[in-house]
């Protein structure tokens with residue numbers, strides 16, 4: 001942390017009910033970012049597919065951008081610069097080498113509007129129950145297997161996207177992180193059952209803040225997302241929840257709280273990774 005950065009500052013997560021209308025979604029995102037900044041947020045996070053949801057996964061191909069150019073990336077860069085914030089840009093489709101499949105990517109922008117990080121979703125969601133059926137691998141290319149941590153003056157931010165939340169080994173491999181940010185669009189069914197407990201578990205086991213902006217409502221194609229955008233502290237307590245429909249949460253976090261918890265309960269120092277490897281148990 002730089003000398004000039006306070007240990008306590010506000011972070012915000014935005015919840016949306018995005019549609020298949022790109023411009024409308026960008027306008028909505030703009031509105032909520034402004035609200036969050038007015039509430040004092042220095043770091044603002046958007047949900048998965050903030051720019052486009054409501055059609056089949058493969059339809060997002062039409063909006064896939066080359067990394068470094070395109071209206072969605074322009075929007076994110078401008079919003080970060082205009083408001084002088086760190087912006088975790090939810091996710092957008094980025095073109096891959098494969099025709100017909102894209103990366104589901106989270107880009108991070110600094111207050112000058114520079115893109116300072118990219119994470120491509122690694123774990124691709126698949127779920128089938130009754131009428132409900134999802135199979136992301138049909139439309140999405142998985143990202144390279146590498147934990148992504150973005151250093152900022154406010155601390156180290158680890159990135160994951162939605163279904164990644166179910167794979168704790170990805171976050172354990174990140175080393176010292178202050179906050180995990182997980183842009184999401186959990187389904188209503190799986191979210192109701194697992195969202196809350198998975199988020200709290202990741203915060204408790206990594207002793208860090210978890211900021212999880214989500215999609216939350218009924219979308220154009222009938223798909224229902226769970227919402228419950230959340231901020232959790234390193235002790236596992238919920239600092240804020242926005243349950244359903246569009247809105248945002250904004251709360252102060254304190255990095256000294258992370259150190260205090262890690263000192264009081266030094267579980268991260270008690271990991272036996274080397275021993276497990278030696279015994280071939282990983």
Ligand SMILES: O=C(O)CCC(=O)C(=O)O
Pocket residue numbers: 124125161162163164166185186187190191
């Ligand atoms: O893990 C889940 O239950 C939901 C994941 C999901 O909806 C997604 O990754 O888009």
